Amino acid sequence: MARPKILVVGAGFAGVECMRRLERRLGPAEAELTLVTPFSYQLYLPLLPHVAAGVLTPQSVAVSLRRSQRYRTRIIPGGAIGVDLKSKVCVIRDITDKIINERFDHIVLTPGSITRTFDIPGLAEHARGMKTLAEAAYIRDHVISQLDLADASQDEAERRSRLQFIVVGGGYAGTETAAYLQTLTCNAVKRYPRLDPSLIKWHLIDIAPKLMPELGERLGRNAQELLERRGIEISLGVSVARADDEEVTLTDGRVLPTRTLIWTAGVAASPLIGTLGAETAKGRLVVTPEMNVPGHEGVFALGDAAAVPDLAKGEDGAICPPTAQHAMRQGKAVADNVIAQLRGQPMQPYVHKDLGLVVDLGGSDAVSRPLGVELRGLPAQVVARGYHWSALRTGVAKTRVLTNWALNAVAGDDFVRTGFLSRRPATLRDFEYTNAYLTPEELAEHVAKATAAQVG
Structure with a gap:
């Protein structure tokens, strides 16, 4: 008999953990394993602000998928643009x-998420995200180029606009991005004697009334006070009304001259989910506690793109948040359920109690809440970096990250602008390929034609 085909879509935390567990627990004769991913690496997303600030090299957070000693998975280098269940x-x-066209017997959907945007004039054309390795590298080049251009300009108004930066999104990604890049510019401006350091202004904006509310009242307030002491202006209850080439208009009427708008205001499930024709909840695919798509045997979904019930909370309708902590554990649980289904055994529901939160703000600045214990300053920084370091999947990645942290702490940054991406399109759509997916109608037509050609 032919081996059943197991297809995993996506190489994020959930997809890689699932695939590695399948490799370990299934014999070669039991199943054929295939992974669909544009890049043959797992991106450690929480450390992207470190890459943007030059603390870590891009290679440090791109963990190779081909280093596993048990590697036997066929990798298809590309992106899934439609799934006909x-x-x-x-x-x-x-x-x-x-x-x-890749056929499957069992499919594990972990396509992840994209940057959530809104119908704001100019946003898609002028905002940059922090969701991919290319975006982090681009933003670093862009920020340093603003210093270079401001230094070369003779126009005071142009200087001011180039040295004013806006980050939208008061969650972990936005807060850490603003913190790290503000440190980068404050250190870099010392190498530009013609620039007045007081002209550098960073704004962190969020429509929510509190910064990182998941941290709790006290730690969230501590993080906000810390950032404000460093000179970051925080505006809450405010969003962007309009974005242009040289200025951003806020909903409170303020107009901020700027050439840099970084958008990190949440995430939305991958557009791939819209091609399935299955039930969704707030854009995420509805699944059972076993992470099986109802009515579709052999179809599993998890991670950012799935509304996985959070049984540990004990609340009706509670859904697991889109965090790396949950994604990694869901990946292992789904692998076990796929194996159970193959072997005719009962599947198990996913249950995991959140272990806490860590927010790295650079240097010795951090706030963390591991296992409910509130920490700030150096102890919080040790916990935050220790957690990220331990979560890296390979010894090579751990060594690179640890070496980069140590080198940056001792030698600082060289503020090098590579220029590799300076002539490339730099919109959210270009970096995240959000226009690449098929519509349900296009998918049905494509599959019908392929089936007819195969029969003929």
């Missing part, structure tokens, strides 16, 4: 733009 076909656009 009835025909059990995943449509893939590979990195050469060739369209591939």
